[in-house]
Amino acid sequence: MRLEATELTRTERDLQDEVRSWLDERLPEGSYPLGLGMAGAIDPEFSRDLGARGWLGMSLPVEHGGHGRTAVDRLVVVEALLARGAPVGYHWIGDRQSGPSIAANGTELQKKEILPGIVSGDLSFSIGMSEPDSGSDLASVRTRAERVEGGWVVNGSKIWTTGAFEATHILSLFRTSEDRHTGLTQFIVDRHAPGLTVSPIEFIDGTRDFCELSFVDMFISDDWRLGEVGSGWGQNTGELALERGGVDRWMSAMPLLERWAVRESATSGSRATAELGSIVARCWAFRGMSLAVARMVDDGQSPVTEAALIKEMSTRFEQECLEVMVRHLGRPLRTDADDPYERLLAKAVQVAPSWTIRGGTNEILRSVISKGLRTR
């Protein structure tokens, strides 16, 4: 496997400058809760401000309000946001995957109704995939959508659905027949539809973004079926495949690393300097890989194996970064510490195991990579 070396063009660097300057104004230090990568805070107002700048739904088609820009442009914006630990929670999933999926698979009505809201930052998406008995084995989902006059009636439950409580929509995968893979269909579910109950599940750090969804005779019009009946499996797996190589897979700890570097510059011993160097060198290398994959996407290629290869190692790297910082702190972490750095580190240590689980566990990814490499 070979990735082609690439750097940002002059225009892309201008965009980078523009986003950074805007963030300097919009998110002064201390004015927002620092986030850990894609798990940044939910802040609809910030999302709408980003949308107003044209920095959401960047790659969506212009006729539906999108900006027809490239995957690399989006990488530039996302990288600047994650570097600051920006509150990206409200728009993250819609911007990253639901929007592009609806643009690719949706009807004219769906595109017209949904995409402008993703671009403006008004809509928030969540992904209804896992069920109590279906995690990595996604093809085993059992929540059923039964055909009725004009639509479908859904019964069952989804679990571990991040952000569902605050979301406006949930892109869900339901069983529409008994065929394992071809019996699955995606639907765009209104979060407030009668028959759907969303209950938060307390997360390891005490937050309540994780949710359980219960569907009891929820009616959904056939207008909100995404793609053909039975094509849900392919659409669903395709959605995440290319995003696995994104900068969000190695930047979760970046706001912490920034602050750790500042602390170390005051007291730096040579061991800490070497450890920092090792971390920065790997960030630089991962960024090169993410950028190369984004260029491949813009080039019309489908770097599924490459993206999985990056995610499997860069998420482990994120966890290793934490361990270095924790050791340098050298005492038990406190979530009620006065020091915001320590509070964020304490949160990170708790949530970090999710980094190698969400979006495809490392075990699943190794199978994806091995299969991909064998067929080359």
Next chain:
Amino acid sequence: MSETVRADEELVELLEDFFAREVTPDLVAAAEQSGELPSALWARAEAVQIPWIGIAEEHGGVGGTFADVVALVHHAAYRATPLPLLEHHLAATLLARTGLGHVDGPLTVAGISGHDDVPVVDGAAISGRIPAVPWAADAAAVVLLTRDPHGADVVAVVRRDDLTLEPATDLAGTPVPTVVLTDASVEVGRLDGGAEVFLRYAEVLRCSALAGLLRRLYDLTSSYVSERHQFGKPVGSFQAVQIHTVTLAQAATMSMLSVDRAAGAVALGLGELEVAATSVVVGQNAVRAATAAHQAHGAIGMTREYPLQQLTRRVHAIRQLWGSLTEAEEAVGLAALAAPRLSELVARHPEEGLQSA
């Protein structure tokens, strides 16, 4: 425009074919056994001008870009080629940059390593000891990067007849004698642009050699685990073994890309951060890859009959050839401590090196 670093495609094909055809594991083993340069192989490489790729025609080379040289070193290392191609290229480059003129090869180079103090050159003679000079017994001349008494970076050429050797061998079985100079006569030239730019250039090539070795470790291991059967199926079908091939693919892919990016920065005359970061990640990946390759192979990989050891011993021989991995990490760490924002250092364009320089 996005800058890309790409070697000439026809040249890459020629290099792949040449090394695949000429450099067999048996030849590598025989060279190690004899402790001498396989001179017939060198002559065949010379016949297709491989040692002169990347050296301008006016300096006796055949021209080519830096990316071409990166490819040359990569493909030579991929086959564990027992020739001083890297050393010869660096020596010829130093001669070209100092205007010392063309010297017929094979050449070797000294003074690149940060491990050793090399003798200072004063006037037209030089005395002192230089440890671990690859292939010095078989080279027509040693090209030494050193300083004059005023501290200026200079290059000194010592001909084979003017030096004596104390034999030594590295972990890969390559002869790396200590060169002993006793009032040896030298030609000296001043290195324009200073040593630092040249050392970055050299370091990218060393990393390219490691990346070539890592790609071969991946290829060799992935074919072995698909052929080797245990418990009635290929061992590569076990997830526990797949971890190793995935590790190897990651190590090779990241290393090759990093080398290409660093080469792009060096081609602009820059690359301080890019080269140091590449040294770090390639050095780290090299160890992980060697470990994974051995683990996936099991016992057969531990034998001299099987070629894995020719690769992994070379990994260990060159992974800290000119400096320690910890030093490379510290260099990046110091850059990070000096940067206003870590994330912006990581995301900087190579040209931004101009502003900080």
